[in-house]
Amino acid sequence: MTSMEKRLQKELQAMTKDPPAGVSVNTNSLSSSLSEWIVDIEGAPSTLYEGERFQLGFKFTSRYPFDSPQVMFIGPNIPVHPHVYSNGHICLSILTEDWSPALSVQSVCLSIVSMLSSCKEKKLPPDNAIYVRTCSKDPKKTRWWYHDNSV
Amino acid sequence: MASNSLSNQGLEGIFDDHCGSNTICFAVKFSSNRSYVVDISAGDSIKDLKAVVARKAGLCADDIHFVLAGQRLQDCKSLQSCGVGSHTTLHAFCRPIGNVSKASPKTEQDYGSDVDHFNYNGEEDSGICKECICSEVNFAEQRCSGSRLKESQDVEGIQDINSYSCEMSRPLGYNRFFVYCKLCDGIRPAKLRLVCKGCCNGAFLVDRGPSNWQDISSTTSITGRCTVEKCDCKTPRFYLRCFERHEGDVDGTAVALKHVNMNRRRVDCIACGDVVSPVLIFPCEVGHVICLACFRQYCSVSLNERRFTEHERHGYTLPCPAGCPESYIEESHHFLLLGKENYERYKNFGAEEYVLQNGGMLCPAPGCGMGLFPENGTRLIKCGECQFESCKDCKKEYHTGSCHEVESIILNGSTNIGISDEMAQRACWEMQSMNLIEETTKSCPNCRSKTERNGGCMHMVCSRCECEWCWICVKPWTRDCMAQHWFG
Ligand SMILES: [Zn+2]
Ligand SMILES: [Zn+2]
Ligand SMILES: [Zn+2]
Ligand SMILES: [Zn+2]
Ligand SMILES: [Zn+2]
Ligand SMILES: [Zn+2]
Ligand SMILES: [Zn+2]
Ligand SMILES: [Zn+2]
Numbered sequence: 247m248t249s250m251e252k253r254l255q256k257e258l259q260a261m262t263k264d265p266p267a268g269v270s271v272n273t274n275s276l277s278s279s280l281s282e283w284i285v286d287i288e289g290a291p292s293t294l295y296e297g298e299r300f301q302l303g304f305k306f307t308s309r310y311p312f313d314s315p316q317v318m319f320i321g322p323n324i325p326v327h328p329h330v331y332s333n334g335h336i337c338l339s340i341l342t343e344d345w346s347p348a349l350s351v352q353s354v355c356l357s358i359v360s361m362l363s364s365c366k367e368k369k370l371p372p373d374n375a376i377y378v379r380t381c382s383k384d385p386k387k388t389r390w391w392y393h394d395n396s397v
Numbered sequence: 398m399a400s401n402s403l404s405n406q407g408l409e410g411i412f413d414d415h416c417g418s419n420t421i422c423f424a425v426k427f428s429s430n431r432s433y434v435v436d437i438s439a440g441d442s443i444k445d446l447k448a449v450v451a452r453k454a455g456l457c458a459d460d461i462h463f464v465l466a467g468q469r470l471q472d473c474k475s476l477q478s479c480g481v482g483s484h485t486t487l488h489a490f491c492r493p494i495g496n497v498s499k500a501s502p503k504t505e506q507d508y509g510s511d512v513d514h515f516n517y518n519g520e521e522d523s524g525i526c527k528e529c530i531c532s533e534v535n536f537a538e539q540r541c542s543g544s545r546l547k548e549s550q551d552v553e554g555i556q557d558i559n560s561y562s563c564e565m566s567r568p569l570g571y572n573r574f575f576v577y578c579k580l581c582d583g584i585r586p587a588k589l590r591l592v593c594k595g596c597c598n599g600a601f602l603v604d605r606g607p608s609n610w611q612d613i614s615s616t617t618s619i620t621g622r623c624t625v626e627k628c629d630c631k632t633p634r635f636y637l638r639c640f641e642r643h644e645g646d647v648d649g650t651a652v653a654l655k656h657v658n659m660n661r662r663r664v665d666c667i668a669c670g671d672v673v674s675p676v677l678i679f680p681c682e683v684g685h686v687i688c689l690a691c692f693r694q695y696c697s698v699s700l701n702e703r704r705f706t707e708h709e710r711h712g713y714t715l716p717c718p719a720g721c722p723e724s725y726i727e728e729s730h731h732f733l734l735l736g737k738e739n740y741e742r743y744k745n746f747g748a749e750e751y752v753l754q755n756g757g758m759l760c761p762a763p764g765c766g767m768g769l770f771p772e773n774g775t776r777l778i779k780c781g782e783c784q785f786e787s788c789k790d791c792k793k794e795y796h797t798g799s800c801h802e803v804e805s806i807i808l809n810g811s812t813n814i815g816i817s818d819e820m821a822q823r824a825c826w827e828m829q830s831m832n833l834i835e836e837t838t839k840s841c842p843n844c845r846s847k848t849e850r851n852g853g854c855m856h857m858v859c860s861r862c863e864c865e866w867c868w869i870c871v872k873p874w875t876r877d878c879m880a881q882h883w884f885g
Contacts, residue, residue, distance in 0.1 A: 249691045252669040311668050312698045312718060347668050347695075348685070348719040 250310045254280040257351050269355045272301070281306050284320070285355055293363045300325055302358065303334075304351060314345030316386050317354055326368040329361060333378045335385040336361075337371065342386060421476065423485040425450050425463070428598050428625045432486075437476065444472040456491055464488045467591055467603035467621060467633065484642075488600035490624035573658060575675060576651035577733040578639035584675075584689070584734060587637040587651060589613060593623040595630025603633050610655050613637075652730040656680065657689075666691050667718060677731070681721030689734060696735050700743055703846075703861050707754050713747030753844055753862075761787050761794075792845045842871050 247255075258280065261271050268288040275284035283304040289295025301321040307313050319325065319334035329337040340349060340357055371377070421439050425446075426432040433453045437446060443463060451458035463470040465487060470479050481487060576587040593601040603621035607613045613635035620631045639651045660674035668691035677692045679685045687695065695718050699705055708714050708725050714732075717724035726732075732743050745766075749759055752768035758778065760767040762785035771778050771789045778787045778795070787793060791800035838847045841857075843864035848857055855868040865874040 249666075249669040249694050252671055256670040309694070309698050312695050344720075346719040 248308060250306060250308050251280065253311055254306060258283075261352055266352060266356055268359055269352070271351075283351065285351065287355060287359055289325075290359060290363045294365055294368055295325060295362045298323065298325065302355065304354075311347035311350075314341055314386065315351070315354070316384055317341050317358075318385050325362055326370060327362060327365050328367075328369055328371050331371055331374050331377055331381075333381070335377075335381065421481070421483045421485075423481065423483055423487060425487045425489050426599070427454075427489050427491065428600055439477040439482070440475050442472065443470045443474050443476070443479065446476060447472070450489065460491050462490055462492065462624070464490070464600040464602060464624065467601060467606070469602060486599070488598075488624075490600050492624070492626075574637055575654045575657040576637050576639055577654055577730055578641070578643075579650045579652075580643050580647070581639060581641055584654065584657065585651070586640040586675075587653070588640060589635060589637055591633045591635045593625065593628060593630050594632040594634040596623060596625050596628045597634075598623055598625045598628065600624040601633050607635065610653075652733070653728070654731055654734075655728055656726060656731060660686065668695065679717035679721065679724045680727060681717040681719070681724030683721065685717045685719050685721065685724070687718070692731075693734055693736070696732060696743075697739055700735070700739060700746065703746065705743070705746065705750070707747070707750045713743070713750055750861075758787075758789065758792060760785055761792050792840075839868060839871060842866050842873065 258271065258276070261269075262273065265271070268290055270286050272284040272286050275282070283306075285302045285304065287300050287302060289298040289300070300319055300323055303316075303318055303320040305316040318336060319330060324330065324332060324334050331337075336358065338357060338361060340346075340354065419438050419440065420436055422434060422436045424432050424434055431454065433450060435446065435449055435453075437449060444458075446463070447458040447461045450456070450461055454461075465479060465481065465485075476482075574587040574589055575584055577583070578585045578587075589607075590599075591601060591603065592599050601621055601623050603619055605619060607617070607619060611617070612619055615634070617633065617635065619633060621633050623630045637651055637653050638647055643650070654677075656677050656679065657675050658678055660672065660676045663672045664676070664686040665672055666676065666688040667685050668687055671688060673688045676686045676688050679687070696715065699715055705713050705715055706725070711725050711727045712729045714725045714727075714729065716726075729747075733740055735743060748768060749766065752759060752770070755770075757768050757770040760769055760778075760780040760783060762780060762783050765780060765783045765785060767780050767782040769778050769780060776789045776795070778789050779785075780787070786795040788795050788800065793800075838849045839857075840846065841848050841859040841862060841864055843866070844859060844862040846859060846861040848859055856874050857866050857868050858864075859866065866872060867874050
């Protein structure tokens with residue numbers, strides 16, 4: 247078994263056995279190689295996203311965990327948020343530059359939930375229109391210029 | 398009781414090929430180079446051994462002293478408890494007792510806790526690990542049977558050596574020292590040895606045991622006494638040798654891997670999450686642990702993406718994959734774990750990086766890449782390897798006139814330099830691929846390395862020199878670039 251398979255099996259086990267609040271792996275979505283996952287997340291109570299459900303798509307390369315996973319919102323409901331483009335791409339530095347193999351699917355999900363929770367106003371990123379027209383399909387190929395995190 | 402018979406069984410099958418299970422045979426070597434082979438029961442005492450050796454050598458038993466692990470062995474101890482076994486070479490010297498001052502007894506605390514291995518709970522008289530500071534002892538064969546059993550119970554359930562034993566022909570106890578052995582062509586546990594630095598005599602008495610890597614380095618602060626009468630050298634020389642028995646001169650065939658250790662604390666690999674042993678421990682504050690398989694993968698991913706860094710003290714190296722500060726691998730020999738082919742690539746990349754960081758450039762002739770250091774005042778650089786003449790400023794074939802005018806000369810193939818046919822053919826092949834990749838790649842304005850644009854915005858970060866540049870301007874990235882053409 248490769249590092250990637252071993253690691254993903256362990257992560258999956260941990261997430262199904264002891265899932266963090268508002269986060270659950272959609273086990274029907276898993277491919278046998280575990281290279282693609284769908285994770286259901288819920289907007290946290292008493293935040294702008296309370297009661298909403300979203301789906302995150304994860305894709306892993308064979309170089310995981312040295313290489314970050316590709317993570318984006320998928321499905322019909324994409325959260326309206328200043329760091330989330332309407333095509334599902336997420337501007338979050340741990341998904342590219344600040345990725346570390348010490349992070350995991352769980353910690354990525356929790357960061358995204360907390361990113362949503364801290365939002366004060368539902369609005370699209372300022373450059374959404376042009377980004378969505380010009381970006382690559384793979385958000386990891388975007389050289390992000392990270393938005394001010396206080397937004 | 399049960400555990401004793403278990404460990405004996407294990408040892409018998411492997412090592413006791415010609416001696417009975419309780420009899421051990423080994424060599425006693427005097428500094429004068431006389432040596433004697435002794436057959437003796439493992440339960441006999443050092444005093445008994447003295448009698449046997451005295452008879453063989455025609456000496457007075459009271460004048461004979463044995464040295465193991467830099468410590469003099471005491472009469473009342475049994476050979477077994479001192480860790481003497483078959484294949485041991487026990488160093489001996491002959492001196493009337495009055496002339497041998499007793500080494501002052503040390504307690505475990507005196508040896509610090511840096512190197513756990515030296516906190517051996519063995520005889521109080523030594524305080525030095527009996528498992529591996531042995532002059533000629535193969536610890537896994539004989540000495541450490543007791544503690545090995547303890548260890549193996551300790552690591553029960555750990556995949557431990559199983560995944561690893563294909564590389565290792567023998568069972569393994571807890572071992573702090575690992576080397577890359579050039580004779581075995583792989584990582585091996587190692588034995589720490591010591592001799593007199595002055596005369597290389599193995600019967601050297603040390604004042605204290607080493608407690609860290611500095612202590613066993615060539616600038617060790619550990620002192621001692623040589624038992625050769627005419628030698629007044631006060632310094633031991635420690636060295637590591639491969640655990641496997643190699644015939645002949647093994648000097649310089651094993652290099653220490655200081656970051657590799659047994660996974661005694663059962664820490665998860667940072668990448669795959671498995672608990673295996675041995676592991677590599679990064680020198681970051683928290684000591685992130687990675688298994689050797691994942692370390693190889695981490696290195697080869699990093700090598701392919703040129704993510705190694707030229708570090709002023711540690712050379713071309715990698716930090717902890719979690720990005721911790723001060724976490725660089727401090728010894729480039731660890732990259733031998735990459736395997737021959739990748740280690741060669743590692744060395745080449747490292748040499749290139751060194752050249753670039755020190756104001757040099759790489760010969761741009763296809764297939765050459767020789768490191769060149771331009772002289773001041775001239776734009777013409779001639780490669781000593783392939784004779785190609787290049788321009789220092791644009792890193793292309795040498796030309797008169799400004800660099801812009803000749804941008805496409807090489808691509809058009811109008812080269813007229815004296816190179817071999819084979820080289821020319823290869824060059825064409827390279828040029829083909831150069832034409833193809835030209836539209837999606839541009840050269841970093843700082844170091845000229847080819848960078849591929851993967852869509853997204855125009856803000857490029859060079860993976861080699863980390864220069865942030867603009868795809869459109871091919872100049873360092875500015876606020877203007879952001880404002881004017883962040884997107885294409
Ligand atoms: Zn020890
Ligand atoms: Zn030993
Ligand atoms: Zn070897
Ligand atoms: Zn000496
Ligand atoms: Zn691993
Ligand atoms: Zn670290
Ligand atoms: Zn050349
Ligand atoms: Zn030029």
